[in-house]
Amino acid sequence: xxxxxxRYLRLTPYFVSAAIIGAxxxxxxxxxxxxxxxxxxxxxxxxxxxxxxxxYASVIGWTLHIVISLAYVKLYALLVSLPGFPQASPAGIGxxxxxxxxxxxxxxxxxxxxxxxxxxxxxxxxxxxxxxxxLAPVYGKLGLPLWNHLGFFAIxxxxxxxxxxxxxxxxxRADAAAGSAAVA
Numbered sequence: 743x744x745x746x747x748x749r750y751l752r753l754t755p756y757f758v759s760a761a762i763i764g765a766x767x768x769x770x771x772x773x774x775x776x777x778x779x780x781x782x783x784x785x786x787x788x789x790x791x792x793x794x795x796x797x798y799a800s801v802i803g804w805t806l807h808i809v810i811s812l813a814y815v816k817l818y819a820l821l822v823s824l825p826g827f828p829q830a831s832p833a834g835i836g837x838x839x840x841x842x843x844x845x846x847x848x849x850x851x852x853x854x855x856x857x858x859x860x861x862x863x864x865x866x867x868x869x870x871x872x873x874x875x876x877l878a879p880v881y882g883k884l885g886l887p888l889w890n891h892l893g894f895f896a897i898x899x900x901x902x903x904x905x906x907x908x909x910x911x912x913x914x915r916a917d918a919a920a921g922s923a924a925v926a
Contacts, residue, residue: 745825746823746824746825749823750819750820750823752906753819753823753902753906756819756901756902756905756906757812757815757816757818757819757898757901757902758812758815759901760815760897760898760900760901760902761808761811761812761814761815761816761898762808762811763897763901764811764814764815764894764895764897764898765807765808765811765894767893767894767897768780768807768811768890768891768893768894769781769807771886771889771890771893772886772890775886777886780803780807781800781803781804781806781807782799782800782803783803784802784803784806784807784861784864784865785798785799785800785801785802785803785804785806786799786803787861787865787869788802788803788806788864788865788868788869789802789869790869791865791866791869791871792868792869792870792871793869794869802868806864806868811894814849814853814894814895814898815898815902817849818845818846818849818895818898818899818902819898819902821845821849822838822841822842822845822902822903827841827842827845828841828842838903838907839903839904839907842899842902842903843896843899843903846895846896846898846899847892847895849895850888850891850892850893850894850895850896851888851891851892853891853894853895854881854887854888854890854891854892855880855881855882856880856881857881857887857891858877858878858879858880858881859877859878859879859880861878862874862877862878863877
């Protein structure tokens, strides 16, 4: 467990970077396709429902968007740091690349599926209305929300898994050895 914590903490600069880059890309992809960004949508919904001053919308929306991005990437970094999760082989990254990419895609799909209910609960709670009587339905379609979440987690994969393997190959191999010893 101590090795897992060490691997996770070592990834902190990577997952913070991934969260910020991913949050910016996630917010601006809809803008490039002619839609509102998620930070603006969240901020507007919360200030409208909570009757807060409209000039708080941007700060509330972006703060929430960054916090959610950090939570997503921290969860992803924790999952790929767990004992038993494929680690890099001494010769390179090996099966870790594929396993972590599949994990990123699975979390991206799950995040998309749960986004609407999570947004409805978050807006209701942060606007002071308490838990909503009814949550929005899950999102089960192909479309921009799914591609955007998959893109976000692809960025997380690149920055949290692939970048450390390229920049810190000796540490990646040491993590692999520690992970193998923990599983054995």
